[in-house]
Amino acid sequence: MPGVRLHNVSKSFGAEVVLKAVSLDIADGEFAVIVGPSGCGKSTLLRILAGLEAADAGDIEIGGHRVNDLAPAARHIAMVFQSYALYPHMNVYKNMAFGLKFSGLDAAEIDLRVDRAARMLQLEDLLMRKPRELSGGQRQRTAIGRAIVREPDVFLFDEPLSNLDAALRVNTRLEIARLHDTLAATMIYVTHDQIEAMTLADRIIVMNEGRVEQTGTPLELYRAPQNLFVAGFIGAPKMNFIGGDAAGGAGAETIGIRPEHLSVAPKGGDWNATVIAVEHLGSDTYVYAETETSALTMRNGPESTLKSGDKIMLEYDRAAVHRFDAGGQRIPR
Amino acid sequence: MRLKFTPIAIHTVLLTYTAIALLPIALIIANAFKSRRAIFTDPLALPGPDSFSLRGFAKVLAVSDFELYFINSLTVTLVTLALVLLFAAMAAWALSEYAFRGRLFIGLVFAVGIMVPIRLGTVSILELMVALDLTNTLTALILVYTAQSLPLAIFILTEFIAQIPKDLKDAARCDGVSEIHIFFAIIVPLIRPAIATVAIFVMVPIWNDLWFPLILSPGEDTQTITLGVQQFIGQYVTDWNAVLASLTLAILPILALYLLLSRQLVRGLTAGAVK
């Protein structure tokens, strides 16, 4: 059962506490995505899992065994780094085969595995090239190939796509999703890209300041964020937060309204607002408006004819409101 | 105000410096091919049909144990080079990669070694070599030169090793590569240009040194080339033909080594490793 469990894992660098008693349970074969703002400890968590960094406290289990004291290679993991970390003086073939040479596999088996990975990642024609002769996407695929040939129980990805351009990102994202289907391995994937998280994850783990704020399926997090941080972090454009009378009326300190649950009122409405900016994305239109007390974002259809300076009345879908108490925690419906 | 140098000014300065540095060497080589009389009447002239002579070379090769000196120098230089590069690279790797007790202290010891000239310890070194019964051996020279060269070599290599991205070593660790293999299969190939630089720094002073051969190994069988040349320099008469010829010959191997090493000074070797 190569699932992954963290129990109260803590880590400090000097006086800086980076992970605060993090506990996680990731099932065998699950695709878990860790998201969170920069510096919240995502990479550190991954490095502790990989054995590149030692935890100060807590237990790490892979496949039901405590691995705290095992070297990275003994943990049956493979890690893909944000910087690719290819061996610059070795060609693509050797980059993939290098680690296998130390695992006691015979040459024929190494060849077989590298060929299979190369075919899977369309690297067959590039096997003799050095990393500096590859494009960014090819380098990234090589790095993924190097992980695949190890046939690990657990894949660890640290922002593997952040150096790629938008189109390549989408392609590689799909490739990783396909890879997960083919290999059925446990994957833990760090990103700060919302779309990557929402599309790839079986389960998203939202971290903030060294703590796990919430875990759940993408839709669970979207529909029922446990606190203000998760509510603001998941979903783009960001959820609108409104305090004051509107919140008080709903029995909350703050209410959250997703941009798609705001609309222009045909008559009546909740707030007078002035449009300050409009973004046409083709399939959607984001309208940024200001009321007397707050700035709101509204998602409209493609045909929206609003322009900046327009005076409008806004209303919101009462059934879709998220309510939060003074501590920022969700008030159940 | 910032001074601005035009490329012409910069090149003038550099060319002047190069000329000053190369002139003595050019003089030695030119005069090595001249007759004794021509050396003295017109030292700055190039060898012409009248003045051309190979007498010096003939004398050096015929009279002295030149080949022996040559082999001695080469042995000392190459063995020292191999030892220094191996130990310095390993020490630099350890000092920059691993946190261990006493790391700072060891680093400091090496730093001090750069600043304190080893010749200050000549007397103790001689006593030590006598006690170890190593006088008049090449081993004595090799040991002293290795000690002398290590600090600077470690210093330079540490800087280079520290520049190798951390992810690269971590990727190898995840790949199950042992530390010793990470060192030899990843670190060493990546710092090859630095190793070549260090090799040049280390080799030239050793090849040219007169001090330690004179003190530790002046015996007939262990003379190095710098020491061997001295037999042509007398108190009253100096055989300039032979001196210049042997100096010219002495330049050759070091020049060949330099050319060999400088080809390794390719930069941008890490290009493509990390974005």
Ligand SMILES: Nc1ncnc2c1ncn2[C@@H]1O[C@H](COP(=O)(O)OP(=O)(O)OP(=O)(O)O)[C@@H](O)[C@H]1O
């Ligand atoms: N080796 C280290 N020594 C000291 N501090 C470190 C070290 N590694 C990480 N940190 C600190 O730990 C905190 C978390 O770093 P980490 O790299 O885990 O963040 P992250 O969530 O991956 O951020 P990003 O999204 O920017 O990659 C940061 O404040 C960082 O400065």
Ligand SMILES: [Mg+2]
């Ligand atoms: Mg990170």
